[in-house]
Amino acid sequence: MGLPPSLHEHVNTMKNETLFPLYNKGEQIDTPHPPPQKPQGGPQQAHARRVYIETYGCQMNVSDSELMAGILTQSGHQTVTHIDDADVVLVNTCAIRENAETKVINRLKHLNHRKRRQPELIIGVCGCMAQHLRDRLLDAAPYVDLVMGPDAYRNLPVALDSLTGGLEAHVSLKDRDPFLGLRLDKSEDYADIAPIRKEGIRAWLTIQRGCDKMCTFCIVPFVRGRERSLPLKLLVEDVEKLVDQGFKEVVLLGQTVNSYRDNGSNFGDLLYAVGEVNGLERLRFTSPHPADATESMIDAMASSPTVCKHLHLPLQSGSTPVLERMRRTYTAEEYRDLVMKLRERIPDIALSTDVIVGFCGETEAEFMQTYQMMADIRYDSAFMFKYSEREGTLAHKALPDDVPEAEKGERLKQIIELQEQISAEINTTAVGDTVAVLVEGESRRETDKYYGKTDGFKTAVFPKADSQIGEVVNVRIHNTTAHTLIGQIV
Numbered sequence: 001m002g003l004p005p006s007l008h009e010h011v012n013t014m015k016n017e018t019l020f021p022l023y024n025k026g027e028q029i030d031t032p033h034p035p036p037q038k039p040q041g042g043p044q045q046a047h048a049r050r051v052y053i054e055t056y057g058c059q060m061n062v063s064d065s066e067l068m069a070g071i072l073t074q075s076g077h078q079t080v081t082h083i084d085d086a087d088v089v090l091v092n093t094c095a096i097r098e099n100a101e102t103k104v105i106n107r108l109k110h111l112n113h114r115k116r117r118q119p120e121l122i123i124g125v126c127g128c129m130a131q132h133l134r135d136r137l138l139d140a141a142p143y144v145d146l147v148m149g150p151d152a153y154r155n156l157p158v159a160l161d162s163l164t165g166g167l168e169a170h171v172s173l174k175d176r177d178p179f180l181g182l183r184l185d186k187s188e189d190y191a192d193i194a195p196i197r198k199e200g201i202r203a204w205l206t207i208q209r210g211c212d213k214m215c216t217f218c219i220v221p222f223v224r225g226r227e228r229s230l231p232l233k234l235l236v237e238d239v240e241k242l243v244d245q246g247f248k249e250v251v252l253l254g255q256t257v258n259s260y261r262d263n264g265s266n267f268g269d270l271l272y273a274v275g276e277v278n279g280l281e282r283l284r285f286t287s288p289h290p291a292d293a294t295e296s297m298i299d300a301m302a303s304s305p306t307v308c309k310h311l312h313l314p315l316q317s318g319s320t321p322v323l324e325r326m327r328r329t330y331t332a333e334e335y336r337d338l339v340m341k342l343r344e345r346i347p348d349i350a351l352s353t354d355v356i357v358g359f360c361g362e363t364e365a366e367f368m369q370t371y372q373m374m375a376d377i378r379y380d381s382a383f384m385f386k387y388s389e390r391e392g393t394l395a396h397k398a399l400p401d402d403v404p405e406a407e408k409g410e411r412l413k414q415i416i417e418l419q420e421q422i423s424a425e426i427n428t429t430a431v432g433d434t435v436a437v438l439v440e441g442e443s444r445r446e447t448d449k450y451y452g453k454t455d456g457f458k459t460a461v462f463p464k465a466d467s468q469i470g471e472v473v474n475v476r477i478h479n480t481t482a483h484t485l486i487g488q489i490v
């Protein structure tokens, strides 16, 4: 996509705001809990594989990799944490920007070197880029054995079996046809699959897949298909299980998470229901769409003690004509009114956003409306991007990408400077406050300190004292940077 809202790509200028990022980290998913099952009967048993999953892209992709690990483990395969132990490498990819795809192609070339030493190594490409490029991917990387889009993961065991076993077990991998799984399936929600997650205090739970919005800059509806929600009852049970497994915080995930619906229940109902799960400390969600910010969602945020008072509310542009060209379905005025309403109902709410500058036809005056909107609203943090055209999007087909690159860069620089200043000023006002922090882990820079998140998703760093990871502690803030609160447990 040209460009990405929060659940998509995150070149995060606000280094600590990492509810959604994880970009191009090549993160692998292992199977810490529950332990891998022993291979069970059926055709897979003879061909149980050790699978290394490498993840690129947004949190939705990380969540999909957990799902893939669940599907593979259920069918008797095993996921591994080191690529050297693997006989299958699955690269779960992102198609948001061209450079995300270029990175994956480079990674595949690297994996091909490995394949030369290990000819039976299966290389699979999964996720949005697989769906976007389809068989063109095989032109760029003919050594790839498996290409699978986001709605086809259920076929992973069949794919591995067909590539490694079956009646033609004597045929070497290089002589087999690649396995393509590229059907988008509106009915696929993976509701019956138990994902395998990394241990930690925060779990991400996909409540909805696909998107019906069709923003003109975005590739997501074309690679992830139509919107579908998981049943509310099942999601509540999932959260109960996550709490039993030791997770303290759950983040509900969806491309437009607040358009969730299930048999008459809406997103507000889901927030209330999940917020009541015993033992759950905190509930967050990402990414909502401003047009779907209903009274019931705002009520739940205002009144459920579990739901964090932090909203990531993608703006994209502060100019109504640009929003129209983006097909965002709200005007700048409606967005401002929504922010006003949120602040009336939830006075201490923390707001973050996504902004794109240099979208097709954006004039200097339209850009200044975005700048002014950011200056007026004063977000706690923002993900900011230059528009870049993405093949396959509606904008690519119909709107010229006509803002000069240098101009885009200059506009981006201006809003980054503005936001850095605002974030620093907002953080400074926290000095002297005592804030509740969920302890997440040891500070990377100072091992005698812990870091954690406030309810508003700010990072706080403080001496460990007697606190434990997973506990909520009260921290008095005595110093701040644009990205961090520094304090002491009281």
Ligand code: SF4
Residues within 6 Å of the ligand: 004, 005, 211, 212, 213, 214, 215, 218, 219, 220, 221, 255, 256, 289
């Ligand atoms: S709402 Fe849907 S189409 Fe619009 S940016 Fe988000 S995922 Fe893309």
